[in-house]
Amino acid sequence: MTTTLIRDEALARGTLGMAALAMMRRVFAEQLPRFPGLRDTATVDDFVNSFFEDKGAGYSNAITALPDDRAAKQETRKWVERWLVDLTRKQPWGALRNRLEKRLERSTLFSPSVAKHYWFLTGGEDVDRHVTQTGLREIAALAPVEMPIATGNASARLGRPGQLEEMLRRVLVAAGRLHVSDLTKICADRFPSLLETGDVLAATVDADWDIVEEMTPAIDSPAATEIKLDDEHLAQQLMPRFTDTERAAIRHGGDAAALAKDLGIGRTSANNVVQKLRARLTELAGDSARSQGVLTALLSLVLDDSLGVPSIQSEDMEDSNVV
Amino acid sequence: MSSEASERWIALSKTFPVGPKRRNGMLRSAQPTDGVVAGQLRQAYWGDARLVVLIDIIDDVAALASVFPACLEPGVENSTAVIIEGDASPLHGLVTVWPDSPAIIPFATLGSTIATISKPQLRAIRSAPSNDPIADGLRRGHGEPALESGAALALADLFDAIDVLQSAPRLQLASSDTAAAQLQVPLPTIMSVLQAPQPRAMAIRMGKEPLTVEEADLLAAATEVPLSHILGAVAPLPLDLQRELQEPRWRSHIRNRAIDGDEDRARTRLGYEAYQLAARETGQGRELWRQRLDTVLATDNR
Structure with a gap:
């Protein structure tokens, strides 16, 4: 039995009324538990009002x-979920922005523009250059930045000394100058793990950066070499971290249309899953060139996984190579 | 809710008026139309997909509209979006439109009208993809949203919804030939479902025996053949009635009458009830069908 109380009330009053408020409270009470980081920071009422303040006109x-x-309730769920997602990202986003600004300030490669919060290359021109966002994303993805696989060590590094600066340098060569928010967005997309849990960033100590910055940028320095895990080993290390959705995306080799069909989601949503997976792999593998090799290795692992499930009726158990 | 929080909410609510702005000095027709017109910002929905659309071009015969996806949520934009905000917006809040992504959707997916965009503004929006600089009162969207941000999720939802709307069932302008098409239901099924003796069942199968709407409904339910196919095999609805039924003005009634959300079936049923009303009357035309549909609906129990 469908009712139209919310709409009828709104049309009569010219504004949303009590029926809408009651529904909004129910939706927040339902959605907040899904965001553990936010849950205890304010009351449901406060969240409802903050959301309404931000999004009310539309x-x-x-x-x-x-x-x-x-x-109306289904649509509210969507708006609220998106708003809560953004809220969860605010703190790590702000932390990332601060971290970036410090790196930009401390490096002689970059200079602040006359335009507030913009940065350009020292010795270069303080002008905008025409370049697409996709172009910048690709440039950032090709620049190697090795992130150590999180071993529970709280002070996560953003690449080896100088690698992040080199990435930013290449981006600014193409873009001329960029607002720090745009640089933050490029880094957020390039290193998805930074926005996932605020804990990683919160635990990063400033003292760490002083030590790091004292070292000269060492891109090709032999001191920076380490035994690199080959693609297969890296793939094996990464496998346990992927969600079912990501495994499906790997299995379909990045084909968004096939993934959409498999998961019963829309094409654009599937495309976003693929983009996110690519960004994650780039971050974990070090750069986009390497991520291709890792993806190939992952693909064979995922396929092995789906084939190797022993069946209950398997006749030749004694022949199976059970590891 | 604490009374302080409630008061705050009520105060906020007052700052967000619902509905189009009252514009002074604008020439308006005496009565707003409930028909589909270019420039309308309408709610569209089918199944779980929901999307605000801006009507660009109408195909009146086929009951199809070429629309631009739109969004009322602030902050949902990318580089191909065009934003109408402030004084330029017909609403107390901005409207974001994607003129580079037109899609053709059936009238049957349309719902209520939210506001109307003026002709000059619609022209400006249409030409935005190829025009640089953009017209007054409009602005282009800022870049791509970050992966996994709320805006990215909203954009995915929007473009996935347009896919669903595009594949919603369209008006099938059945020709009179289909009246001769045999009913694709086995004879024993017809006999048992309708408790009909074999001769009548045979006649029904060959399209020579009339079916009441109730009987057709029983068959549809039992066989999963769409009601419109069953009735179409027996006697297709007049083309102008079929067309009239696509109009958004009937949709809420159709939805109220729908069983399990099957709008297609409810639409066909309504059509046949109006058709049966006309059995003894003469005259054709959309206006007449409108009156008959109103008559049928007036007798519905609320």
């Missing part, structure tokens, strides 16, 4: 346009 019209209360 939200009021969007909800009133829907055919019934059920659709």
Whole structure:
């Protein structure tokens, strides 16, 4: 039985009314438990009002346009989920931005622009160059930045000394100058793990950076070499970390259309899963060139996984190479 | 909710008026139309997919609209988006449109009208992809949202929804030839479901015996053949009635009458009830069907 209380009330009053408020509270009470980092920071009422303050103008019209209360609630769930996702990202985003600004300030490679919060290459021109966001993403992805695989060590490094600076340098060669927010976005997309848990960043100590910055940028320095895990070993190390959705994306070799069909989601959502996987792999493998090799190795691991499930009716158990 | 928080919410709510702005000095027709017109910002929905759309071009005969995806949520934008905000917006809040991604959707997916964009503004939006600089009152979206941000999720939802809407069932302008098409239901099924003796069942199968809407409904439910196919085999609805039924003005009634959300079936049923009403009357035309549909709906129990 569908009702239209929310819409009827809104059309009569010219603004959202109590029926909408009650529904919003129910949705927040339902959604907040999914975001453990936020749950205890404020009351449901506070969250409802903060959300309404941010999104109210569009939200009021969007909800009133829907055919019934059920659709209004479903749509509210989506808006609220997205707003909560953004809220969870704010703190690590801000931390990343601060971290970036410090690196930019401390490095002689970069200079602040006359335009506030913009940065350009020292000795270069303080102008915008025409370049696409996709282009910048690719440049950033090709620049090697080795992230150590998190071993529970709280002070996570953003690459070996100088690698992040080199990546930013290449980006600014193409873009001329960029706002620190755009640089933050490039880094956030390049290193997805940084926005995933605030804990990693919160634990990063400033003292660490002083030590790191004292070393001269050492891109080709023999001192920076380490035994690199080959693609197969790296793939094996990474395998346990992937979600079912990511495994499906690996299995389909990045084919968004096939993934969409398999998971029963839309094409664009599937494409986003693939993009996120690629970014994760680039981060874990060090750069996009290497991530291809790792993806290939992962593909064979995922396929082995799905084939190697022993069946209950297997006749020749004694012949199987059970590891 | 604490009374302080409630008061805050109510105060906020007052700052977000619902509905189009009252514009002074604009020439308006005496009555707003409930038909589908270019420039309308409408809610579209099918199944679980929901999307605000800007109507660009109408195909009145086929009941199809070429639309641009749109969004009312602030902050959801990318480099191909065009944003109408502030005084330029017909709403108390911005409207974001994607004129580079037109899609063709059936009228049957449309819902209520949210606001109307003026002709000059619609022209400016249409030409935005190829025009640099952009017209007054509009601005282009800022870049691509970060992966996994709320805006990225919203954009994915938006473009996935347009896929669903594009593949929603369209008006099948059945020709009179289909009346001769045999009913694809086995004879024993017809006999048992309708409790009909063999001769009648045979006649029904060959499209020579009329079926009441209730009987057709029983068969549809029992066989999973769409109601419109069953009735179409017996007697297709007049083309102008089929067309009238695609109009958004009937949709909420169709949805109220729908069983398990099957709008297609409810639409066909409504059509046949109006059709049966017309059995003894003369005259054709959309206006007449409109009156008959109203009559049928007036007798529905609320």
